[in-house]
Amino acid sequence: MDTLEKVIEIVATICSVDKSEVTENSMVGDFPAWDSVGHLSILSNVEEAFDISFEPEEMMEMEDVKDIVNAVNAKL
Amino acid sequence: MTVEEQIYQNSIQQPDRIALIAGDEKVTYAKLWERCLLAATNVKRKYGLKQGDRIILSASANIDFIYAYFGIHIAGGVCVPIDPDTNETRFDLIKKSTTPVCTMGLLHKVEETPTIPLNDVLTPCDNIEPYMQPDSEQLADVLFTTGTTGAPKGVALNHRNLAAAALNINTFIKNTAEDVELLALPVSHSFGLGRVRCVLSKGGTLVLLGTFASMKKFFGLMEQHHCTGFGMVPASWAYIKKMSGEHIGKFADQLRYIEIGSSFMPIPDKELLCRLLPNTRICMHYGLTEASRSAFMEFHSEHDQLNTAGKASPNVDVKIFDGEGKEMPLGGEGEVCVKGNHVTCSYWNETPERFAKDFFNGYFRTGDCGYLDADGYIHLKSRIKEMINVGGKKVSPMEVEDILNTIPGITDCACVAMPDPEGVMGELVKAFIVCDDTSLTDAAILEALKPKLEVYKLPAAIERIDAIPKTASGKVQRLKLK
Numbered sequence: 001m002d003t004l005e006k007v008i009e010i011v012a013t014i015c016s017v018d019k020s021e022v023t024e025n026s027m028v029g030d031f032p033a034w035d036s037v038g039h040l041s042i043l044s045n046v047e048e049a050f051d052i053s054f055e056p057e058e059m060m061e062m063e064d065v066k067d068i069v070n071a072v073n074a075k076l
Numbered sequence: 077m078t079v080e081e082q083i084y085q086n087s088i089q090q091p092d093r094i095a096l097i098a099g100d101e102k103v104t105y106a107k108l109w110e111r112c113l114l115a116a117t118n119v120k121r122k123y124g125l126k127q128g129d130r131i132i133l134s135a136s137a138n139i140d141f142i143y144a145y146f147g148i149h150i151a152g153g154v155c156v157p158i159d160p161d162t163n164e165t166r167f168d169l170i171k172k173s174t175t176p177v178c179t180m181g182l183l184h185k186v187e188e189t190p191t192i193p194l195n196d197v198l199t200p201c202d203n204i205e206p207y208m209q210p211d212s213e214q215l216a217d218v219l220f221t222t223g224t225t226g227a228p229k230g231v232a233l234n235h236r237n238l239a240a241a242a243l244n245i246n247t248f249i250k251n252t253a254e255d256v257e258l259l260a261l262p263v264s265h266s267f268g269l270g271r272v273r274c275v276l277s278k279g280g281t282l283v284l285l286g287t288f289a290s291m292k293k294f295f296g297l298m299e300q301h302h303c304t305g306f307g308m309v310p311a312s313w314a315y316i317k318k319m320s321g322e323h324i325g326k327f328a329d330q331l332r333y334i335e336i337g338s339s340f341m342p343i344p345d346k347e348l349l350c351r352l353l354p355n356t357r358i359c360m361h362y363g364l365t366e367a368s369r370s371a372f373m374e375f376h377s378e379h380d381q382l383n384t385a386g387k388a389s390p391n392v393d394v395k396i397f398d399g400e401g402k403e404m405p406l407g408g409e410g411e412v413c414v415k416g417n418h419v420t421c422s423y424w425n426e427t428p429e430r431f432a433k434d435f436f437n438g439y440f441r442t443g444d445c446g447y448l449d450a451d452g453y454i455h456l457k458s459r460i461k462e463m464i465n466v467g468g469k470k471v472s473p474m475e476v477e478d479i480l481n482t483i484p485g486i487t488d489c490a491c492v493a494m495p496d497p498e499g500v501m502g503e504l505v506k507a508f509i510v511c512d513d514t515s516l517t518d519a520a521i522l523e524a525l526k527p528k529l530e531v532y533k534l535p536a537a538i539e540r541i542d543a544i545p546k547t548a549s550g551k552v553q554r555l556k557l558k
Contacts, residue, residue: 016526028289032161032184033531036289036315037467040500056321060291 027064115147134181137286230424240417253279309468413439485513
């Protein structure tokens with residue numbers, strides 16, 4: 001499973017939506033559950049799934065699926 | 077003078093000043109007032125709203141929400157602002173209780189009832205009705221809190237309550253018409269909605285964001301509009317810190333004030349804010365929906381009082397009473413009670429006799445336990461009420477327990493607060509269950525809860541025990557589970 005696919009799966013699970021509704025342009029606020037609580041859950045699940053950790057400055061820049069995927073790929 | 081009257085005065089005295097900014101849209105006070113009057117006319121004509129009628133408003137930081145909110149007030153109606161994520165059960169209870177003429181705005185979890193889009197209040201119409209200042213004693217809002225019983229409780233606030241609270245807050249924080257506030261708080265809660273009234277009554281500018289979720293957006297807007305202040309709860313600060321480190325310090329020369337909501341905030345967090353923002357008035361309030369911002373404390377000027385809940389706000393009196401309603405001597409521990417024009421005028425659908433029991437000698441009983449020191453500072457000892465505070469959102473343990481108890485296999489349960497191991501959300505819900513079905517998994521329990529509860533109300537941990545500790549009279553002893 002590539003990074004994008006995995007991130008989409010995490011976002012869909014946390015936001016309780018179907019994977020088909022999540023694209024690389026989906027961003028904070030696009031789904032009711034993607035609020036600050038949801039955003040934290042998404043990022044911590046991503047950290048766990050890829051066994052990486054983000055610095056606050058990196059997290060600040062992450063707004064959408066694409067940002068998250070790029071940040072993950074930069075660490076792999 | 078009501079908040080609406082103050083906005084009207086602002087529209088005359090500074091018509092071209094920007095009142096609202098939402099995305100690319102900037103709305104002057106003249107335009108804001110014109111749209112509020114249009115909204116008032118529309119809610120009367122289109123939905124037949126009469127004096128005292130209620131409208132349920134899905135409250136999001138949507139610019140049309142602001143017009144609808146003040147328009148309903150000007151039309152003599154009562155706003156019932158609710159969270160757009162309100163679940164079906166809670167919505168049904170609120171609807172049944174308030175019998176609204178209509179429900180406006182998007183509700184994500186309520187499928188049955190069609191709601192009217194908020195922008196419907198801006199439908200062009202002829203002969204806009206002339207403005208009449210709402211009567212101070214007229215009911216303005218009913219805010220449903222998470223009652224200790226699990227059933228939502230409607231806190232009724234009249235125009236006098238709302239205007240008094242705005243005046244007290246603006247006096248303490250020292251807000252001016254020059255302020256530009258970034259609103260990231262939810263407006264469905266007393267705090268966020270209160271910030272809207274504070275800024276607009278003072279003639280300042282409000283930048284609508286409605287969430288702290290995107291720190292990039294938060295800081296982007298702060299920079300773009302040169303914001304001078306914002307409101308947050310301690311959980312927001314934990315989030316800001318986690319997601320952006322000390323970035324907020326870059327705005328030290330720009331931020332004139334921050335208002336912080338009442339819930340536990342660790343002293344190191346307060347100290348960090350002081351260090352990062354040495355010139356900002358950092359004002360933490362203590363209050364509840366029934367008595368908004370009853371006390372305040374400013375981190376720099378009252379630095380030696382950081383462990384207190386502050387002193388009574390301007391125009392507010394605080395006293396401590398024992399369980400019998402006898403005033404406690406200085407330093408004596410008892411229930412914190414407050415008096416002032418900001419205190420709720422009633423609970424919705426409750427008799428005056430029952431409501432009177434919430435007061436001791438004219439002082440509203442907060443349900444919190446503490447004492448006053450010689451300088452008038454309030455020291456809170458414990459919450460008499462048992463709410464769980466998840467990232468600033470209140471969860472009634474009984475609401476979660478009621479649904480858990482409907483799951484086949486669960487014979488009894490009790491929910492309590494557990495500290496968030498990540499230290500970000502403050503507290504999380506922990507469920508203790510008594511189970512007679514060994515095949516019932518945590519995942520199955522959560523699946524059963526999900527359709528009926530907001531995500532933040534879902535238990536973060538589930539523990540199976542043999543029996544729920546209870547008193548002889550059957551009351552759950554939650555303290556024994558912590």
